[in-house]
Amino acid sequence: MDASKDYYAILGLTPSAEEVVIRAAYKALAQRYHPDRTTGKDNHSGARMAEINEAYQVLSNKEKREEYDRVRGSGTQSGEAAFRENDEPTPGPLNDDWNTALAFYPELSEIALRLRTFSWRLAETFRAQLLESKSFDSAENLSRRIEAEFLRLYFGPDESIQQFARELIFSDKRDAAKSLNSAVKVLGERAEPFRIIRTIESKYDLPPMWEWNTAHTIKGIRVSKLAKYKGLSEYDLSDSVREGDVKGFIRDGEIFVEVDDNGELVWDQRSQAEKRGFRFGKWFRSIFSGRQEP
Numbered sequence: 001m002d003a004s005k006d007y008y009a010i011l012g013l014t015p016s017a018e019e020v021v022i023r024a025a026y027k028a029l030a031q032r033y034h035p036d037r038t039t040g041k042d043n044h045s046g047a048r049m050a051e052i053n054e055a056y057q058v059l060s061n062k063e064k065r066e067e068y069d070r071v072r073g074s075g076t077q078s079g080e081a082a083f084r085e086n087d088e089p090t091p092g093p094l095n096d097d098w099n100t101a102l103a104f105y106p107e108l109s110e111i112a113l114r115l116r117t118f119s120w121r122l123a124e125t126f127r128a129q130l131l132e133s134k135s136f137d138s139a140e141n142l143s144r145r146i147e148a149e150f151l152r153l154y155f156g157p158d159e160s161i162q163q164f165a166r167e168l169i170f171s172d173k174r175d176a177a178k179s180l181n182s183a184v185k186v187l188g189e190r191a192e193p194f195r196i197i198r199t200i201e202s203k204y205d206l207p208p209m210w211e212w213n214t215a216h217t218i219k220g221i222r223v224s225k226l227a228k229y230k231g232l233s234e235y236d237l238s239d240s241v242r243e244g245d246v247k248g249f250i251r252d253g254e255i256f257v258e259v260d261d262n263g264e265l266v267w268d269q270r271s272q273a274e275k276r277g278f279r280f281g282k283w284f285r286s287i288f289s290g291r292q293e294p
Contacts (some may be wrong), residue, residue: 001058001064001067002054003066003068003071003072003201005051005054005055006077007054007055007058007059007068007175008055008059008120008153009121010051010052010054010055010121011025011026011029011052011055011056011059012025012029012119012120012123012124012125013025013059013125014146014149014150014153015069015149015153016149017059017125019060020129020132020133021125021132022056022059022060023060023132024125024128024129024132025121025124025125025128025129026052026055026056026060026129027128028094028124028125028127028128029052029121029124030049030052030053031048031094032124033048033052038153061262062163069136075269077153077154077185080178082130083119083174083177083178083181083231094124094127095130097131098127098131101131101136104136105136105139107139107140108130108136108139111126111139111140111143111196111229112126112127112143114143114147115143115146115147117169117170118147118150118169119150122146122147122150125145125146126139126142126143129142130142131221151165151166154181154184155180155181156184156186157189157190158189160193160194161180161184161193161196161197162196163182163228164180164197164200165177165181168180168194168200175206176200176203176204176206179203179204180196180200181199183196183199183200184196194209197209198210209221209225210259211251211256213249213251213256214251214252218249219258219259219260220248220249220256220257220258220259221256221257221259222254222255223237223238223241223248223254223255223256223257224254226257237257238255239258241255241257242255247266
């Protein structure tokens with residue numbers, strides 16, 4: 001057992017995977033990488049199959065898996081194996097059964113494609129698990145759970161970081177996503193999230209989190225982006241800016257929430273914001289400062 005290896009990522013799993021899911025994932029990958037299915041001078045199927053077997057031997061054994069999880073810890077994990085995308089083999093033996101399922105549940109194609117954007121292994125495990133369990137009516141819930149666990153595992157618990165990671169992955173900026181994963185792993189899950197986001201944006205020349213008003217005197221974050229990052233109501237947050245409950249400005253029809261020179265939110269009339277259901281002051285302190293109010 002090598003705790004430096006991400007056995008879950010190798011099999012396209014998350015740490016909550018049940019025994020039946022581990023078996024289904026292993027079976028699907030083993031069939032894909034079988035020597036009879038891979039040919040060519042430069043194919044690496046032998047090495048991949050050895051890696052898959054090693055991962056399965058640990059994760060399918062209760063005692064070994066418990067020891068592996070203990071040594072590995074519960075914090076943010078390295079995404080090196082999870083983001084490795086240059087080893088996808090040719091279409092596997094699940095395709096015939098999967099195409100049959102698609103004839104009756106065509107929406108499965110879009111769901112699997114979304115998971116494929118994160119990792120083809122996640123999509124393959126998703127397909128194998130559905131075909132094994134026959135729980136096609138629960139496919140959307142299953143995919144959302146897999147996605148949420150993936151983001152938590154490789155980007156930590158902060159919703160802002162997770163949403164940023166999702167945007168990077170879906171816009172095919174995988175190098176930036178890998179750097180984000182490394183930053184969260186090294187700095188820890190309590191690091192100030194928007195410091196990390198701003199640094200990654202700068203490093204990869206991405207559109208900035210903060211923008212200026214027309215006069216170039218006030219900085220802000222778009223309400224649409226802030227609402228999406230934090231799961232808030234864009235309509236209510238926009239209304240709060242318009243009515244002065246939350247400081248901000250409007251530029252070219254877009255509403256922004258004001259930030260200070262340190263990139264932290266500027267808020268006003270906290271009690272009114274709380275009445276609106278945001279509890280904005282406490283939310284500001286806990287999310288943007290990394291501290292909890294008593």
